Amino acid sequence: MTDKFLHPETLAISAGRPQAAPGAGLNTHISLNSTYRAGGEINYGRFGNENWHDLENAISALEEAQSTLVFASGMAAITAVFSLLPHGAPVVASHEGYSGTMSLLKRYHTEGRLEVRFVDITDTKEVISQLQGAAFLWVESPTNPGLNVAEVAVIIGEAKKRNLGVGFDNTFATPLNQKPLTFGADIVMHSVAKYLAGHSDVILGSLSVKDPALHTRLIEARTTLGGVAGPFEVWLGLRGLRTFPLRFNRAQESAAILAKKLAGHPAVKNVRYPGFGAVISFEVGATVEQTEAICDASTLIANATSLGGVETTWERRRRWERESHSVPENLIRLSVGCEHIDDLWNDIDTALTQG
Ligand SMILES: *Cc1c(COP(=O)(O)O)cnc(C)c1O
Helix, strand or coil, rough: CCHHHHHHHHHHHHCCCCCCCCCCCCCCCCCCCCCCCCCCCCCCCCCCCCHHHHHHHHHHHCCCCCCCEEEEEEEHHCCCHHHHCCCEEEEEEECCHHHHHHHHHHHHHHHCEEEEEEEECHHHHHHHHCCCCEEEEECCCCCCCCCCCHHHHHHHHHHHHHEEEEEEEECCCCCCCCCHHHCCCEEEEEEEECCCCCCCCCEEEEEEEEEEHHHHHHHHHHHHCCCCCCCCHHHHHHHHHHHHHHHHHHHHHHHHHHHHHHCCCCCCCCCCCCCCCCEEEECCCCCHHHHHHHHHHCCCCEEEECEEEEEEEEHHHHHHHCCCCCCHHHHHHEEECCCCCHHHHHHHHHHHHHC
């Protein structure tokens, strides 16, 4: 039986194990080595590590990729992608998305490093018209924190027709909802720190590809830019990944229910929930200070940034200087975790009322 016929719940558990042999551990030892004796496969800790492959193989199985590379962070992975583009290359990207990606692309654009054509990613016509003469399409869908959804299959298809490279940030949807490589994307990126690892205890990123030549170029980028992941983080990331489908399915189920409840709450307006995933963004009829007070009034939910952990978190996104000014001041981004739904709703309802 090949991996292809296994369900993601099974792949997350079975992929990326050491070779089965009598006496072999079920998990690879944490390999704390910066250097290796000459003549073997790995020579130096920036070139490779025994722990990387297990996590890489497991993510490849979930994304239906040929290969995956882990990085020190999602941003290290994104930096490696854009490092492949020649100076001044025209890139089509959403004008709204993860704030780190937005800052990087804006800086590259200002410096002339790339010519970024910022588009409304939900406006398929606009995206397609901007693809003309471009070299690369970067997609994040749903977007963070606006939860805007692109017509993913259509825009990837149109970009490939025009010979663009396509990179896709699949952090929010995860391979349980969409596998961009199967639509023709060249690179799928994850902030592994979020749902894949899922315990708010590591920073990690990944890039998955189908093309071996692209894989080689990305290895070169990782090695020279140096955004390499620590062995312990990678080991923890894989330990977390074993339960990713369990956690994500539960969080997504709860998010769908909470989105409905929020929409019916008198203190809440404009709930953004794309119908899948476990992040909900909503606005409250409140000032900046009152919105902050709501986030602080919860006892179970942590007022904290980031997302994708077993612990439910929320925050007022505009507390971050670098967040896009198109995001409303009173928008709260809620990352739904795995606690019991009734406990979560009680906490949210109390905070909305008291805050
Ligand atoms: C967190 C995040 C990133 C950046 O990943 P890091 O691991 O924090 O560097 C990129 N894209 C999205 C959608 C994210 O949520």
